[in-house]
Amino acid sequence: MSLPYEQKITIKAWAEEDRPREKLLALGRRSLSDAELIAILIGSGSTTESAVDLSKRILHSYNNDLGNLSKLSVQELCKFRGIGEAKAITIIAALELGRRRKETEVPLPSSIGCAKDAFNILAPYFADLLHEEFWILLLNNSHKLITKVLISKGGVAGTIADPKIIFKTALEHNAVNIVLAHNHPSGNLKPSQEDVSLTKKMKSAANMLDMKILDHIIIAGNKFFSFADEELL
Structure with missing residues (x-):
């Protein structure tokens, strides 16, 4: 049957x-x-x-x-x-x-010479995220990477990056240079007005502390936007 x-x-x-x-x-x-x-x-x-x-x-x-x-x-x-x-x-x-x-599998650079280097270090941490996160790379005077730090987690549309926390963390690690980074889960690489305002604020504050913001990169999937490359710093 x-x-x-x-x-x-x-x-x-x-x-x-x-x-x-x-x-x-x-x-x-x-x-x-x-x-x-x-x-x-x-x-x-x-x-x-x-x-x-x-x-x-x-x-x-x-x-x-x-x-x-x-x-x-x-x-x-x-x-x-x-x-x-x-x-x-x-x-x-x-x-x-x-x-x-x-x-x-990706050999990570020990120093940051360009936006691509920063992207290669941080991209795995942003992979598949459906929410925004804000990270910083802390470097010494020779642009050698000291450490990477997660500053905040947010929702789909944004996260809070407190300059006080960022510079406190940088001072604790004796960092001289900082790379800012966050992701856009939407896939849109265009910086928001808040992104632009934060970058300007961070740059001014860093100068007062004898530090330097080397770049602010926005990551969306396998692509990134660099404030430094676009001459927005």
Whole structure:
């Protein structure tokens, strides 16, 4: 007797070479599609959908873009039938490991010679953020990087960068030069009037403390805007 058309065939019933785990063992990790890799993380689907089909459905909902998928919260992933909290956490943890690996693969400069150097250092920290953050790079007189510091976190439309906190942090680290940086989750690189006003205020205050604001960069995805490059400092 044949199975009803609606009844799905589970992964265990597939040919061994088509099962994600077995396929990885036999052919290597590069042979698997994104959906198959996610299916291994999920482990199991439901009575009506295999883990691979569920993974395909999740990816399709986000244009098959792992970058978009990595921005999801646990709650957003749990909206998919078949994904509980534990599976959602597993997916998020795996994508975060991938992001961190990418971060370590880029050799970071020990000194800041241009806006691109600052971008390379900070871009991984802004990756996939749906809210704004404000960071500073603290440098010595030779533009050697002393440290990077997260100053504040905000919402989608902005965050507060308190000059008092910024200069207090710089003085504590004996920094002479500062690079300001924040992100625009909207993807728009154009500085707001608040960005321009803050940069001018910071530049004036730095001069009084015998410090220098070398740049203020705005990061949006893989692109950046440099106040220094645009001669706005």
